[in-house]
Amino acid sequence: MFADLYVPFPVNGSFTYGVPAGKELLPGCRVVVDFSGRQTLAFTVNVHESEPKEYKVKEITSVIDDEPVFDRRLIKLSEEIASYYFSSPGEVLSLAVPSGRKPSGRYRVPFEKSEKRNINLDHDQARIYEEIIDQYKAGSLHHLLFGVTGSGKTEVYIELARYLIERGRSVIYLVPEISISSQIFSRLYNVFGDELIIYHSSITPNQRLHSWNKFLKGEARIAVGTRSAVFLQCPDLGAIIVDEEHDGSYKENSSPRYNARRVAFYRSKNEKSLVVLGSATPSVESLYAAESGALKLHRFTKRFGSSKLPEVEVVEFNPGDGKDYLSSTLKLFTKRAVDEGNQVIYLLNRRGFSPFVLCNQCGHVVECPHCSISMNFHGSAGLLCHYCGMKKKLPEVCEKCGSDEIVKLGSGTQRVEDYIKNAYRDFRIFRLDRDSVKKKNSAGELVEKMNRGEIDLLLGTQMVAKGFDFPNVTVVGILMADIGLHLPDFRASERIFSLLVQVAGRSGRGEKPGRVILQTLNSEHPVFRYIRDHDYYSFYRAELEERKLLKYPPYSRLVRLLVRGHDEERVIETVNRLRSEIDSFVRTSKADITVLGPASAPLSKIAKNYRHHIILKSKNTEELHRTVAEVRKISGTGKIYLEIDMDPYDLL
């Protein structure tokens, strides 16, 4: 017996190994083999009796699974995804299939199970639910739910899932990475109980395998998870729901650089399943697709029940470096809200104390020695690089001129936490950011404390913006709305717009009306006007106009070719060679492709790697693919690496 295997390396095609005598092996099982001198995991795609003539086969070292953990559908999907993203099927499979060896460990839900709650859809929700079911029966598989924050998309997802599960089908419910701390897990658990599995990166490999198998066998019919849950196997896939579909965390940031949203459409094509995207701020691409008819658009006209959208006030405010972070308007509304027993959320989208440490004499900024990034002051933890994690002590004198006038500029959540604890002495204040979460299970603890009303003011980074549903929050303060708006990236406005709309939407979700105070250095900026007016469409139109002018998505497709390495000269030499290779291919093949660069990437150095990139733009996906396939052999040699990013999320 022989087996054709995919190995988790960027190699094309499968490799044939001998099955040990007396061993049973089925396609879909994982094995361990010696591949060019290394013991490696491999994936069985085919078992047969024909011995290869041209080479001598090696024998499989060991078989991991008695029963298959994937089938033909996942093999086909991994081939499609590999070819779209310039990866290999084995690499996709090693990402898709859990790495655990023995399925074990029930996943303990970190929350209490309440009795199953019946959901009553309101008029809007019921209308949209019926619409989707009708269109689904008529053969429309692709849908976009567009509803303001708090309009109750979740209930529609749940009812759709229930409809499909009752008909013996399975449902995958994707959430952004950040929502691990959100309440969606307990909410679904309360509806579906043991029919639900949870699948995200912070459960152990063996737990992942356990959940994978439950879903594979149909013992659980609904799976909620992050990006990689899009690959879960089941007997009959009914739908993939992509909540907060605009979110960047659906895009994988290392090879294979897939976008789970796109994978959902591949699966839909192969398995005839529904795809339901949903957002209060749909990505420009998705709304554009809906307008051109590729997706069915379903609009909620208002918030769920009696709650109204919060009133947004844009306040021109300059914190004047640490003198004051709060405008009098924000202070006023905050105090009033807490006095009335309500809760307040402040967003400050920057961690740490200060993003810059510099010398007042010569202006020298302390940078990470491995990245082209200023180091962030984190109080007693010293200096921290937010890109590579490098830590360093705060220098007592300037590294350059020896002056002892070291100043810290700008402000992050930790510094502002100190400030507001002083400003509101009797408030119970909680900080939520990556640094505070690391310490303890603060996310779960936070949700409980917020629900019990033991927190008056929650301050945090973008983590506070997503997935929380606290009915007593009536005031949201956005402390420095400008942060991130001017990043050199074509999606910068879109990211800030959706972040600010999301956080604004945390306010006034219950009976009481909500208010948002948006503090900015430039209240004239159109993005803030759109947010104030809850006017997604004007934002969208303006953004489309810009994208059209610059031929960015959705008017083109992008590929980013990034060359990186420790030796900058060789990086530049390689990227230049790449460019001339592209030019000559584009010239001879007459491909309709715009080539930008090479240029140093905005983050010109990360973790000792210098980064230079070339951007390809085209309407023609096939020509893009052919061009990249042709030039990728100019890949890194030695310690120079070429990263190919199809449909990049950012260009930083």
Next chain:
DNA sequence: AGCACGCCGACT
């Protein structure tokens, strides 16, 4: 991805 093979420069 990792590794062996193989071809041209500056050196004990």
Next chain:
DNA sequence: GTCGGCGTGCTC
């Protein structure tokens, strides 16, 4: 004359 840089190709 060799050591060693890195470009090329292979791995069942």
